[in-house]
Amino acid sequence: MxxxxxxxxxxxxxxxxxxxxxxxxxxxxxxxxxxxxxxxxxxxxxxxxxxxxxxxxxxxxxxxxxxxxxxxxxxxxxxxxxxxxxxxxxxxxxxxxxxxxxxxxxxxxxxxxxxxxxxxxxxxxxxxQLEKYEPPFAFVVLYGLAGSGKTELLKQLKPSIDLEGLAQHRSSNFGAIGLNPREQKLFESLLFKRLKELEGENVVFVEGESHKVGKVFIPNSVFKAMKRGLAVRVNCSIENRAKQIVKDYFTHGEDDKIREIIVYLKPHLTKKVVEDLLKLMDDKNYTEVSKILLLKYYDSKYEHYIGQAGCSYTVCNDDIQECVKELKKIAGQSEK
Missing domain, CATH: 3.40.250.10 (Rhodanese-like domain)
Known part of the structure; x- marks a missing residue:
């Protein structure tokens, strides 16, 4: 045999x-x-x-x-x-x-x-292999408030690693909506495969994440390399961020699950805000729900994390094509 x-x-x-x-x-x-x-x-x-x-x-x-x-x-x-x-x-x-x-x-x-x-x-x-991994490339790490379109940017920036895509979780309380989150072992298998595919690259784009993405943890070796990477802040208007949130979370027919999570967030919001959000859900005013969640809950949390990243550059993602061009320049890439 x-x-x-x-x-x-x-x-x-x-x-x-x-x-x-x-x-x-x-x-x-x-x-x-x-x-x-x-x-x-x-x-x-x-x-x-x-x-x-x-x-x-x-x-x-x-x-x-x-x-x-x-x-x-x-x-x-x-x-x-x-x-x-x-x-x-x-x-x-x-x-x-x-x-x-x-x-x-x-x-x-x-x-x-x-x-x-x-x-x-x-x-x-x-x-x-992951425990002792030393990436042969430098990371350009994208940080931004929720809904700023970092995942959409990664789809257009090559080469890149979409950690949330590999984990099948958007790394928030609502992160599993419309997705089927993966276990740690499969996440590591897919990540290892992607890292091997990127050998020979000089620069790789990735989204700035906490150590945990949904249910899974980024291996220490990769997480440390991300922390050493070039940090770039991605800004986006509240209007466009709300549109992105609606697209990501409110198009999967999981309104009941979203309601449950809103109620779960009551200790972090006021009773009045939760009541208003549930009423807006009844009215299917998903854009307004998104804006309130961003402004009254997520933005303050993300700002603290972004502040710790020490971003060297800031770009605007209200025009994704212009943002992609700017990020390529920052990364020292020539446009094809």
């Missing part, structure tokens, strides 16, 4: 990686470009895992029974793969699940490899 290390696997560009773990395991974290072809579904994995504690032999037999029932369907899935590419296969620790599939795929005539140590070895490698 051919084997391949995690490090060698991550250097490959176009080859195929297959994760044989259950969908729930895959959802929590995986090699970012892996395909999930599970031997056991979530319920089957739970049953086999519980049985294994009391009777390992019986659990293994049950696992094979599940596998044999799915074998025809899985075989058809594997036949669709590109035979000109390497097929790297892994499970939790490079054990029975992945070994079974490596044999099957090899018998079908593919160039199949077992990932040494499985997902567990991959996770250890990513964690170790």
């Amino acid at each position: 051919q084997k391949i290390s995690v490090e060698e696997t991550l250097k490959l560009k176009d080859d195929i990686v297959i994760d044989t773990r259950s969908p729930v395991e895959f959802e929590k974290d995986r090699i970012p470009w892996a395909i999930n072809i599970p031997i056991l579904d979530n319920e089957e994995r739970k049953i086999v895992g519980t049985l294994y504690k009391d009777n390992p032999d019986k659990a293994i037999k049950l696992g094979y029974d599940y596998y044999n029932k799915k074998l025809p369907r899985m075989t058809e899935e594997f036949k669709k793969l590109d035979s000109s590419k390497k097929i790297i296969i892994y499970c939790w620790r490079g054990g029975m699940r992945s070994q079974t599939i490596v044999k099957l795929v090899s018998d079908l005539g593919f160039n199949a490899f077992l990932l040494e140590g499985g997902y567990r070895a991959y996770r250890r490698y990513v964690r170790e």
Whole structure:
């Protein structure tokens, strides 16, 4: 049986990686470009895992029974793969699940490899690499009040890292609205992939964040590098900021969730302000809701954080194209 290390696997560009773990395991974290072809579904994995504690032999037999029932369907899935590419296969620790599939795929005539140590070895490698990571580029870090369009700027500034996009959280009380926040492990996998993609760059744009983005933490090595970066303040009018907030939070049909969060903020606002906000929500006056939340809650918090950043430059994002040009000049980039 051919084997391949995690490090060698991550250097490959176009080859195929297959994760044989259950969908729930895959959802929590995986090699970012892996395909999930599970031997056991979530319920089957739970049953086999519980049985294994009391009777390992019986659990293994049950696992094979599940596998044999799915074998025809899985075989058809594997036949669709590109035979000109390497097929790297892994499970939790490079054990029975992945070994079974490596044999099957090899018998079908593919160039199949077992990932040494499985997902567990991959996770250890990513964690170790992030702990000692030293970026070969300088960060240009964008700071600004909520709604100032920093994420929209990052979409147009290349190269960049969108930490909130990787975390699937906008880093505020309302930050999960319209999104599906990711777990720490998957966030780190995606961040590590992006950092590797950026090797060779001189300057990378990123949004200034606290150490925590939603439920996840930015690795210390990356966070420290951001703190050493060139800090730029992004200003924007209250009108345009409110429009951005409406776009980000009020277009997902989650008004009830927004109401809950507004009530949760009562200790930080007055009873009258909360009542006014709920009335405006009834009237679907989302622009006014946004303005009040910005002016009476978020702005003071953000101003304190921005003040600590020591911004060397200030730009205006009321015209995003002009702002992009200005930021490129600040970063020393030539316009293409």
